[in-house]
Amino acid sequence: MTNPLLQKFNTPYGTAPFEQIKNEHYLPAFEQGIKEAKQEIDDITNNNDAPTFNNTIKALDFSGAKLSRISSIFFNLNSAETNDEMQKIAQKVSPILTAFSNDVSLNTALFNRVKEVYNQRKSLDLTPEELMLLEKKYKGFSRNGANLNDADKEKLRAIDTELSQLSLTFGENVLAETQNFELHITNEQDLSGLPEGTIEDAAQTAKEKNKEGWVFTLDFPSYIPFITYADNRELRKKIAIAAGKKGFQDNKYNNEKIVLKIVELRAKRAQLLGYNSHAHFVLEERMAESAEKVTSFLENMLQKAKPKATEQFNQLSEFAKKDGIDLLQKWDGSYYSEKLKQELFDFDEEILKPYFQLENVINGSFEIAKRLYGLLFKEVNNIEKYHKDVKTYEVTNENGEFIAVYYADFHPRPGKRNGAWKTGYKSQWILDDQNSRPHISIVCNFTKPTETKPSLLTFNEVTTLFHEFGHALHGMLANTTYPSLSGTSVSWDFVELPSQVMENWCFEQEALELFAKHYKTGKVIPNELILKIKKASNFLEGLQTFRQVSFGILDMAWHGLSPNSFDSDNVITSVKEFESEAFKSTQLYPDVPENCMSTAFSHIFQGGYSAGYYSYKWAEVLDADAFEYFKETGIFNRDTATKFKDFVLSQGGTQNPMDLYKKFRGHEPKPDALLKRAGLL
Known part of the structure; x- marks a missing residue:
């Protein structure tokens, strides 16, 4: 059997041959990829020459390229286009990959060569x-673990193998719970x-499921408008509780x-590696540097947001009393927030949707990237796709030089x-003096087109698209x-x-006028609507900040635990109780007793x-600080954008991020x- 994953990709720009790949190709490809990667590691460790940067560090970084490519294809599709068979393959291959990764990181001979180069670094x-x-x-x-005893x-090794499988199962359970729920409505009222x-x-959706009436799901384009606009409080409660108990039900998908x-x-x-907690281990290599600094940062944000959040919650509660x-309750929050916003700002987000046809927003993001960074996007049909919905683009610069392949799955x-x-x-x-360019993808879950309308995005979906596009630009403009x-x-x-700074353009008139055009009339979004978007952009921001900080606090609570938290005297038995204490x-x-965030976090x-x-x-x-600079110089100022590209987007991890x-x-x-x-000031 010819395995497309093991052949040279004879495709435009060496893109993945998605249409030729079948599930039975993955396991043999992984086996061969690991075999070749092991040989490349052996070639480094068995080299009789003294360790140098080139024969050890550079060789190590470029080793395993085939395995890396196979892994990226498989695991990306396992998130975007999975099935039962792929999930079984993932469970099989994950421990094998973990074992290989450990073989490399715990390879004493390899580490000794790396250490020898490292010890000479000042003289090199x-x-x-x-x-x-x-x-x-x-x-x-x-x-x-390279310095550990045998x-x-x-x-x-045992811990890493188990963690890789647990993480996979966790995700499979959340996906199953998301897809197993539906709210079937037959009464038009x-x-x-x-x-x-x-x-x-x-x-x-109901028609696709061969059902009468209407079907709502936990997919965001279905769930978010239902929880925001449905007048029927009991049904809002039903779908909200369903969303909140993913992985927290008495069934085979329980994640506790x-x-x-x-x-x-x-x-x-x-602990094995000499750290007080997982948080201490992780944060040593982050900008924040320590668990203590992160905790202090979150506490500071909490104190800044709490007065405003409490005031806004009370305002919302008083409004709902009418x-x-x-x-x-939690299933009232989005509903009354929307009603209050309409009252305060004479602003209903639904009136924005006709101005945000997906195709126009995509083109708008491209036009902004062109003005800032000189990038040109051309949709092409000669690049293979893993699903018919995927859009494929060739990205070039103003000189016609190839920059990247861009996949978008909406x-x-x-x-x-x-x-x-x-x-x-x-x-x-x-x-070898060849700049090999990247293949970048964004995957979203936006409102689908219907029989009578194209895909019309909510404003939140617009900012999400720009957010992910910002990440994509970071990948596309890489130059290391x-x-x-x-x-x-x-x-x-x-x-x-890079992702969050891109969201800012969605609030600027100069940018919105490029793409916010009514899908029927082609008229540009009126200035008064743009002003309302800007005025409403801070609406209930105290509550929003409070909510996001709470998620960070929960994360740090789980990962700040010391190993003795799991001793028989201290053992945590209830995920729900621990979460409630953290919150x-x-x-x-x-609190909603049936709900637990951690089991689907x-x-x-x-x-x-x-x-x-x-x-x-x-x-x-x-x-926010970076965009202030753009506003000072002009949001399409090419000099400012070039500085951002040269010092942030193109540099990857080559320098300390604060220095960049x-x-x-x-x-x-x-x-x-x-x-x-x-x-909040």
């Missing part, structure tokens, strides 16, 4: 990028309050034991996890020598800067945000810009 004539790569390679070994190395487009979308096991194993792993709601479907994310199928690097330092391979509390300082709404238990959720707020400080930021901005970020923007 290395560029800043080479020095950063050397330091990261050395720390990659020392922070992952018995502890085996313990580490129960649709009261819902926007026409949402009703039409629900009718289409998995959460407890993940945090226990992470704590024990940290409707006879004595106690505001709508929910079975087999696709919720949310929005940026990923890649190939990173950027420079080898080494693959492990390229693009978004930066500190997790720096990676959100105590941030609780405004009454995919960012920290499946994604890479463990002890890192704070970084969203941390990066907001950076992005200061080169762009001229000073460290000041939180005043964020507090001012959020109305």
Whole structure:
């Protein structure tokens, strides 16, 4: 059998041959990829020449390229286009990959060569990028068990293998719970309050499921408008509780034991490596530097937001009392927030949707990237796709030079996890004077077109698209020598800067006029609506900040646990009780006994945000300060944009992130810009 994953990709720009790949290709491809990667490691360790930067550090960074490519294809599709068979393959291959990763990081002979180069670093004539790569390679070994004795190395292997499988299962359970729920409505009166487009979308979903009436799901384009606009409070409660109890039900998808096991194993792993907690281990290599600094940052944000959040919650509660709601519940928050916003600002977000046709917003993001960075996007049909909904683009600069391949996947479907994310199928690097360009992808779950309307986005979906596009630009404009330092391979509390700063253009008249055009008439969004968007942008921001900080606090609570928290005398038995205790300082709404956030908190238990959720707020400080600079010089000022590209977007992880930021901005970020923007000053 010819395996397309093991052949040279004879495709435009060497893109993944998605249409030729079948499930049976993956396991043999992984086996061969690991075999070749092991040989490349052996070639480094068996080299009789003295260790040098080139024959050890550089060789190590470029090793395993085939395996890396196979892994990116498989695991990206396991998030965006999975099925039962792929999930079984993931469970099989994950421990094999973990074992290989441990084989590398615990390889004494390899570490000795790396250490020998590292010990000579001051006498070597290395560029800043080479020095950063050397330091990261050395720390990659020392922070992952290379200095452990053999018995502890085996313990580490066992922990890593179990963690990789638990994380996979956690995600599979959340996906299953999301897709297993549906709210089936047959009485038209129960649709009261819902926007026409949402009703039409629900009718289409029902039709696809061969049901009469309307079907609402936990996919965001269905769930968010229902919880925001449905007048029927009991139905809002029903769908809200369903969303809140994912992984927290008495069924085979329950994640409670998995959460407890993940945090226990992470704590024990940290202890094995000489750290007080998983948070201490993670944060040593972040901009924040320490768990104490993150806790202090979150507490500071909490104190700044709490008075405003409490005032806004009371305002919302008083407003809801006019409707006879004595106690505001979580399923009332979005509904009455929207009603209050309409009253205060004469502003209903639904009236914006006709101005945000998906295709126009995509083109708007491209036009802004052109004005800022000189990028040109051309949709092409000769690049293979993993699903017919995916759009593919060739990205060039103004000189016609190829920059990147860009995939965009916008709508929910079975087999696709919720949310929005940026990923890649190939990173950027420079080898033998050839600049090998990246293949970047964003995956979203936006409102689908219906039989009568194109895809019309909510304003939140517009900012989400720009957010993920910001991540994509960070990947596309990468210009580093080494693959492990390229693009978004930066500190997790720096990676959100390029994405969050892009959201700012969605609030600027000069930018909105480029793409916010009525899908029927083509008329540009009226100035009065733009003013309302800006005025409403701070609406209930205190509550929003409070909520986001609470998620960071929960994350730090789980990952700040010391290993003795799992001793028989101290053992945590209830995920719900632990979570409630963590949320105590941030609780405004009454608790919902049936709900638990931790059991579906995919960012920290499946994604890479463990002890890192704070970084969203941390990066907001950076992005608000950075955008102040754009506003001072002009939001399309090419000189400012070039500085941002040269010092932030193209540099990847080649330098200390704070140094990069200061080169762009001229000073460290000041939180005043964020507090001012959020109305918290």
